[in-house]
Amino acid sequence: MRTLVATLLCVCMLALSGHAQLLPRVEVKGGTLIVNRAPAVHIRVANGNLVPERRAQIAAERLQSAVARGLGARHVGVKAERRRATVTIGGGVLLYATRADARAAGTTPLRLAQAWASSLRHCLSIPPLSLSTSELLVPLGESRTVRVNGWLEGTAVVAPTGAPDDGVTDPAVIGDGRTVRITGRAVGRERVLVSVGELSVPLMVTVRKYAGEVKAFEPVVVTGIDLPVSFVRQAVEAAIVRSTQLEPGAQVQIASPVRLSSVPDVGQSATASVLVRASGSGYIAREQEVKLTVVNRPIAAANEPVLLMVSNDPERVQKAQTLFASEISESQSARLLYHHMNGMVQDGLLLIELLNPTDATRTVHITGAASTPMRDTVRVGYVAGELFLRALMNNMGHTITIPAQSKVVLLAQRMRPLETASGVLQVRLLPTEGAQPPAPCVLKVAMQVYQNQPLPLMGTTMAWGFLPPRPLTTEERRQIAGNDHIYPTSYKVLTATYVVGQRWQFIRIGEQAVRNHNQQRKLDGNYGVIYEVRVEMVNPTDKVRDVELAFEPSGGEAGGVFAIGGEVLGIQRALPPGEFSITRIRLQPNQKRTITIRTMPLAGSNYPATLMVRS
Incomplete structure (x- = not known):
């Protein structure tokens, strides 16, 4: 070596x-002095009895003599005289710029000499060989x-x-x-x-190597009615990231806004295009213009009840650990509510992963929302719950494909000390065509120490899976999926009747705690349970009357979200003993009307709480 x-x-x-031994090449063609195969000076007129060709030859001879003595570009200069200017090299005369030369060039003798000198310096600097x-x-x-x-x-x-x-x-x-x-x-x-x-x-x-490349351009499948354009863009971004094949340590970024031809209604499609950049230390960055189809597929909403999974133990996480792991299968959808505070002294990384330990490719439909982590434990739960209820009411979601023996990171969020992450997502494994239902997949929540991993860290989102699938490790294939915080009851129906002018109705939300699958643990507050409250309102009078729906935080500081008549209404923060108006319902004389209210006890809030009906 x-x-x-x-x-x-x-x-x-x-x-x-070799460069030093090769002298510059000097030639003459007509009245043009050529240096290193580049035109350096063009002489147009005679000077006395010296025609342009002879003047160029004299200049060439003087230049050849000068470079033979070791002179070069840095020795070229200009000297101003009374009626002319002189181009010099090493102090000696190379050629004159006369008044006649200047008139022919439309300038002055001094400026012409300066232009010739500049051109000569450039040509003399041309190397004999370069790349x-x-x-x-x-x-x-x-x-x-x-x-x-x-x-x-x-x-x-x-x-x-x-x-x-x-x-x-x-x-x-x-x-x-x-x-x-x-x-x-x-x-x-x-x-x-x-x-x-x-x-x-x-x-x-x-x-x-290139840092990565988007290999597949499968259609992006979304579901739901009245889809926000922001959600469709997030779903497109997530799908593109999952389709990117990255080298170890590389990362992928969406380098431009997603351009949509339209927001597709159910059964329709649209086109999307976006610039994607893969980069990483030691790799060549690659940018690709990706164009794909977005399809709003008519996938039916999951039937209640679903399995309610709660990841909140411990709520304050003080070390890196697996927080929750449970199997999900095609036979029943699952709803995961998670709510964790980073109790470590360093930044944490919250991960929600879906593991496919089977030998078949699986497709999952996900509806849900995650709030960006924050220190306000009530607000973080409210943001996640409000967005989730909106998504659930409109069946708003998207599909993710997980290769065999692989996993997808559904969510990766950086959490600073004392910040809380909160979210709700509903997961449904779609049937595998022409095959018996494979073994279950595993839904996992974990906390790691954040170490500046090249991850597309996510804030508030209603789309999932912003990382490419990765093969399962040996340890992940052996992932033990068992948890006591799984509850078969995820849906409750309550009924009440209110007659104008009679006693108010008080409907308790979060009472009668549901129990887990083995009846050994109960879920105080029923966080994550969807309540469908059907209130029959009767106005027996001969006047128009308004009936008020109000929220009372009976158990302490709380937020509340309520879906009523296609609209989602919210109380971000309520403190006892206050009573907070949600909406008013107008009843005509002698009218009887049934109102359906959907709500859910929010993580970070104090439930039970009370829904009041009064006039």
Whole structure:
């Protein structure tokens, strides 16, 4: 290796000395002085009895004599005289710029001399041999070209040096003999010598892999009515990220806003396009313009009840650990409510993962929302619950495909100390066509120490899966999926009747705690349970009357969300003993009307709470 490096240094020194031995090439064509094959000075008029051609020849002879003495571009100057200006080299006269020359050029003698001097400096600085670049970055398996420049004539010859890495490049001369093609054979760096005659210049070539590439362009499947454009864009971004094949340590970014032709209604489709960038240390960044189809597929909403899964134990997480893991199957959908505070002294990383340990590709439909982590434990639960209820009412969701023996990270959120992450998502494994239901998948919640991982960390979102699928590790294949916080009752129906002018109705939300699958644990507050409250309102009077729905935080500080008549209404924060108006319902004389209210006890709030009906 030392011998090879010494040889390379010797070759480079010879190349440099070769440059010094080659004198600039000086020629004359008509009245034009040509230096290093580039026109330097064009003389248009005679000076006395010296015609332009002779003046150019004299200048060439003087220049050849000067460069033979070692003078060069830095020795070229201009001297102003009374009736003319002189271009000098090393203090000696090279040629004169006369008044006649200046008139022919439309300028003054001094300015013309300065222009000639500048052109001469440029031409004298042209090297006999150079490359269009001295450093070349080549993707592995691809080729790039370099142009051989300089005034030295002849066909180029290339030779890899094998240093500092051997076998990295495959160089070749193509075309007119002055173009070098470099093909990347292996990751590394290698110096290639490019020669014309006895003169050589080095080209340093670096060969790297691309950081990643979007390989698949499957349609993005969304569901629901009245979809917000922000949700469709998030679903497109997540689908593209999952379709990106990344090298280890690389990351993918959405480099432009998602452009949508429209927001598709149920049964319709639209087109989307976006710029995607994959990058990473030691890789070549790649940008791709991705175009795909967005389909709003008519997938029926999950039937209640679903399995209610609650990840809240411990609520204050003080070390990296698995917080929740449970199997989900095609036979029953699952609703996961999670609510955790980062009790560590360093930043945490909350991960929600869906593991597919089967040998079949699985497709899952997800409806839900996650709030960006924050220190306000009531507000973070309200944001997640309000968005989830909106999504649930409109069956708003999207599908994710998980390859066999792989996992998808549904959510990755950085949490600073004392911040709380909260969210609700409903997961439904779709049937596998033409096959018996495979084994269950595993839904997992975990806390890690945040270590600046190259992850697309997410804030508030209603779309999931912003990371490409990854093969399961041996440990993940053995993931034990068992948890006491799984509750078969996820849905309750309450009824009440209110007659105008009679006693108010008080409807308790979050009472009669549901029990887990083995009846050993109860869920105080019924967090995550959907309540459908049917209130029959009767106005027996002969006047128009307004009936008020109000919220009372009976158990302490709380927020509440309520879906009424296609509209989602919210109380972000309520403190006892206050009573907070939700809405008013107008009843005509002698009218009887049934109002359906859907609500859910919110994580971070204090339930039971009370829904009041009064006038």
